[in-house]
Amino acid sequence: MNKTEFLSGLKKKLAGLPENEVEKTRSFYLEMIDDRIEDGMSEEAAVAAIGNIDDIVKETMLELPLTTLMKTKMRPKTRLKAWEIVLLVLGFPLWFSLLAAFVVVILSVYASVWAVIISLYATVAALVLSALAGIFGGLFCLFQNFAASLFILGSGLICGGIGILAFFGVTALSVWLVKLTGLFLRWVKSLFITREVEYEINN
Template sequence: MTKAEFLSELQQALSALPQSEIIKSLDYYEEIINDRMEEGISEEQAVGALGKTDAIAREILLDMGLLQLMKAKVKPNHRLKGWEIILLIAGSPVWAPLVLAFLAIVLAVYMTIWAVLISLWAAVAAIAVTGIMGLAASAFIFAQNPLSGLMVIGGAITCCGLAVFAFLGMRKLSVYLIRLTALFIRGVKSIFIQKGGRKNA
């Protein structure tokens, strides 16, 4: 495949995007091809090393913001005719609630993931504060009642130890949940990408 053919296919695969985004992507890949050709690689090899245009277009779309992608995919490829506008208006009692429900579900899942994460971090912070406050108060308690003071010190040290282990666990869990959120968003984006692909086919 030549550079011109590659760029033409990529442009077609990205046809749902704004023209400025298409030009930006085409310029980027054209520059990559030119750089490799300057290194002595043939045009066909430079193009072949990039992979298939469909896969490249998919990655470009997945890297876009969700709202930007939704706007690009929902936007019609042609100017709406009168009867199409009438159908959209007449069908709005059906499709509008479905779209709103879908967006609400996406938002709810996203917020739930982060609410769980924030709640768990708050619990870890509470354990740590309890341990620190216990250690600070243990000196006064120990002066009045050594046995109670020792119990407070033991409890405070236990809380501090739990806080350390919880912190290490939460750090790993946070990374996992962040990745899970990213996968969820990519999954939502994939729905729009596949929808657009079927529409363009």
């Protein structure tokens, strides 16, 4: 397959996506092919090294914003017939409720994850503030009640140590949770594209 055939096939497979996304993807792979040709590869070898068009299309769709992907997949590819319009109108309470529930589930997952992250960092902040309060409180009481001062100061230092350790733990956990939500979003997107890509491959 040469460069022209590859780009033509890519454009055909991406039909239905926003025009700017199609052109951006084509330009990206055109530049990649040209770079490989400049490095000494033949045009056919450069195209082959890029990979399978269907895999590229699937990955491109996975990188699209979810709202863009939903609009693209929900937009009719052909003009609707009268009976199809009637069915859509009559079925509106059902399909709209399902769509709304689907969106709410996605938003609730994201809200839950970020609520956990914010809560954990709030706990770390509380420990750090407790440490500062303990240190300053212990120093303030040093000449009034030595035993109480040592207790307050020690408690503050313990809170500070726990807070520092917790900060690194919470940061690592937050990174993991963000990656997990990214994987979840890719899975949601795959629900919109897997069936269509498989259909195109089999046909």
